[in-house]
Amino acid sequence: MNYEPLREKLQKGGTVILDGAIGTEILRRNVTWADHQLTTKPEFVRGIHEDYIRAGADVISTNSFQLSRRALYNHFRDDAHRHHIGAKDLDERANLLLAASVRLAVEARERVAAKRPVAVAAAITTLEWCFRPDLVPAEEQARREYRELFGIVKQNGADLVLFETVNSIGEACVAAEVARELGLPCWVGFVPAKTGKLFTGETLGDAVEAMQKRGVEAVLLNCAPPDDITTGMKELAPRAKVATGAYAHIGRFNPPEWMFTDEYPPSRYQKECAGWKQMGARVLGGCCGTTPEHIAALQALR
Amino acid sequence: MAEVFAAEKVDFLLAESMNTIHEAKAALAAGRAAKLPVWVSFVIGPEGELLSREALADAVAEMEKGGAEAVLVSNAPPADITRAAGRMKSFTKAPFGAFAHIGRFSPPSWKFDFHPQFIETEEWPPARYQAEARQWKDAGARIVGGCCGTTPAHTRALREWLGRR
Numbered sequence: 001m002n003y004e005p006l007r008e009k010l011q012k013g014g015t016v017i018l019d020g021a022i023g024t025e026i027l028r029r030n031v032t033w034a035d036h037q038l039t040t041k042p043e044f045v046r047g048i049h050e051d052y053i054r055a056g057a058d059v060i061s062t063n064s065f066q067l068s069r070r071a072l073y074n075h076f077r078d079d080a081h082r083h084h085i086g087a088k089d090l091d092e093r094a095n096l097l098l099a100a101s102v103r104l105a106v107e108a109r110e111r112v113a114a115k116r117p118v119a120v121a122a123a124i125t126t127l128e129w130c131f132r133p134d135l136v137p138a139e140e141q142a143r144r145e146y147r148e149l150f151g152i153v154k155q156n157g158a159d160l161v162l163f164e165t166v167n168s169i170g171e172a173c174v175a176a177e178v179a180r181e182l183g184l185p186c187w188v189g190f191v192p193a194k195t196g197k198l199f200t201g202e203t204l205g206d207a208v209e210a211m212q213k214r215g216v217e218a219v220l221l222n223c224a225p226p227d228d229i230t231t232g233m234k235e236l237a238p239r240a241k242v243a244t245g246a247y248a249h250i251g252r253f254n255p256p257e258w259m260f261t262d263e264y265p266p267s268r269y270q271k272e273c274a275g276w277k278q279m280g281a282r283v284l285g286g287c288c289g290t291t292p293e294h295i296a297a298l299q300a301l302r
Numbered sequence: 303m304a305e306v307f308a309a310e311k312v313d314f315l316l317a318e319s320m321n322t323i324h325e326a327k328a329a330l331a332a333g334r335a336a337k338l339p340v341w342v343s344f345v346i347g348p349e350g351e352l353l354s355r356e357a358l359a360d361a362v363a364e365m366e367k368g369g370a371e372a373v374l375v376s377n378a379p380p381a382d383i384t385r386a387a388g389r390m391k392s393f394t395k396a397p398f399g400a401f402a403h404i405g406r407f408s409p410p411s412w413k414f415d416f417h418p419q420f421i422e423t424e425e426w427p428p429a430r431y432q433a434e435a436r437q438w439k440d441a442g443a444r445i446v447g448g449c450c451g452t453t454p455a456h457t458r459a460l461r462e463w464l465g466r467r
Contacts (some may be wrong), residue, residue, distance in 0.1 A: 023412075034419070035411045066412050075409040077321075077353055084348040085379060087408035087421055097411055256412070 002109075003159040003185050005117040006058065010218065010243040010282060015302050018247055018285025019052035020295045022063045022123075024258040028291065033256070036063050038100040045101075048292075049108030053118055055295040057285070060108065061123035061162050064101040068149060069094045070127050095152055102156035121162035121187070122153035124175070130165040130191065130223070133200045139174055146178040154184050164189035165223040165287075167199045169207050176214035186215070187283070189222035189247070192232025204232055205239035218243040223287045225249065226264065226272040230279075237280035245283025246276045250290060258288055266297035273298055304329075304336035314339040319377045321345050321353040323361050330368045341445075343374035343401070346386045358386060362393040374399040376449050380426065380434040384441075391442040399445025400438040404431065404452055420451035428459035435460055 009016055025048050026033060037045050049060045072094050076082035082090060089096075105120045127145055128135035136142070150161055161184050163175045172188050179186035188211050193199050198207060208219045219242055221232045226248040237244055250264040264272070273284045284301060286294045304315055315338045317329035326342050333340035342365050347353040352361055358375070365373045373394065375386040383402040390398045405423035426434075435446045446464075448456045 033410070033412055072409055072411060075407070077347065080348050081353070085403075085407050087406045090408075094411065 002117050002119045006119050006160075007185070007217065009058075013282065015277065016058045016243075016245070016283045017056055017295065017298050017302070018121075018245075018283060019049070019055075019057040019060045020247075020286030020290035020292060021249075021288045022048055022061065023065050024251075024260070024288045025291060026063075027258055028260060036065075036067060036097060036101065038063065038097050038104065042100070042104055046104045046108045046111075049105050050112045051292040052295055053108060053113045055292040056299040057118065057295050059119045059121050059160075059162075059285070060105050061121040061164075062101040062105045062153070062158070064098055064123050064153075066125055067094055067098045067101060068127065068145065070145060095148070098149065098152050099156045102153050102158050106157045119159040120157065121160050122150070122158035123162050123164055124149055124153070125163070125165045126167060126171055130167060131199065133167040133198070136168050136171050139170065142171060142174045143178060146175050147182075150175075150178050150182050150184055154182055158184070160185040160187060160217075162187050162189065164220070166190050169198070169200070169202050169210050172207065173210055173214060176211055176216050180215045185217055187218040187220060187245075188216050189220040190232075191223050192221050192228050192235075193224075194228050194231070196228075196231040196235045204235040208236055208240045208242070208244075212240075212242055216242065218245055218283050220245040220247065220283055222247045223249050226269070230272070230275060233276050233279045233281060240280070243282045245281045245285070246273070247285035247287045247290070248272065249288035250286075250294075251288065253288070260289055264289075264294075266291075266293045269294050270297040270300065274301055277301055304332040304338060308336035308338050312338065314341065314371075316341050316343065318343040318374075319345050320361075323352070323354070323356050323364050326361065327364060327368055330365060330370055334369050339371050340369070341372040341374060341399075342370045343376040343399075346375050346378035346382050348382075350382065350385055350389075358389065359393045362390070362398075366394060366396055370396075372397040372399055372445055374401065374445060376401045377403055380404065380431065384434060384437050387438040387443050388441045397444045398442070399447070400435070400443045401447035401449045401452075402431075402434070403450035404448075404456075405450075407450070418450050423451040426451070426456075428453075428455045431456050432459040432463050436463070 252259040315333035320326040380402040387400040404426035405420035
């Protein structure tokens, strides 16, 4: 179990450094995103994890963004239509890839992190589009899906669930409850809007209280530009009894790709993170657009 | 969208892969309003009707009423297209057509990414596809083509069979 050292560090008030982006890092290295490259280029994905470990990350997160049956199934009208025209392995593919994403991160740790504790976080986001709280599935349906997803990542060796890019308190509660039921430590990353609230209009104060009640061990802000993270941190930090943290995206979302910009080179991003640390953040990392160089620059903030 | 296409001087609008009658009607009306000739193609669902389960016969009738110059069946495996094409003559006296997809839809694992990927398309080489398309023509189709998974080689096979004009 590689989570205990992290828990101790947070309890002692230490700073934990996360990894940076994986999806956009795949694109930045001129490889397409298709099928997460987990079975087509496993050594390439593992190599990115290894680069983040070498850059000093205490936590590496799996390459599993939206890797769920739902993401594959919602291209089709229903089961009958999928079975009629879809690839024959679609019923199993998402779960096999999800398992592979965890195993690759675990392998990366075994290869390059032998001397220090590095935790593998299963990165799971909302079941529907992460910027669309109007699409959140009904509670019991969501619970069934999270049981399946979290069960797979636990079985394959994840140390914690990083439930990230979350847009509503309701879906976060369901995920947190399922993680607790399965005995998996859980961190939750909410997306702050420009207003410092969630996209639903719910407050981060209410969000962190709901998470604390459900045993979540860190509440983070992620997948927003640095300025919005700063605004959100002002709301979150004063209300939190658990550890807080942040990882911003840099650049612009250009669906389905990412537009890289040079607005936040590692040194400038480090200054943003230093500001969040002063506000109380104890978990720092990078979201879309960040690179191993950004994570290396954060080492100075320990 | 129809206005953008009209401004760029397309020859006509192909409102394709429609899955409901009401959206097809809206696309058809928009094309007509932009003074473009309009063809409409409907996805054939596993039941042999529209993907919405509305009757193909009703869809054809509505498109004719709205001024479509041709109605086509598309975006389904060849055998499904052959069955649907075989029924079209009883629904309309206007030109109709057919184009099938080949292989199996293998979507990307990420929702934000939508590049239609079809696998196992090698099961439908051009010669086999051409033989299937002959059945569509025999059933009265006067427009044939290829949907997802087909290639210029498939189009060439159709052209060679039908001859130069």
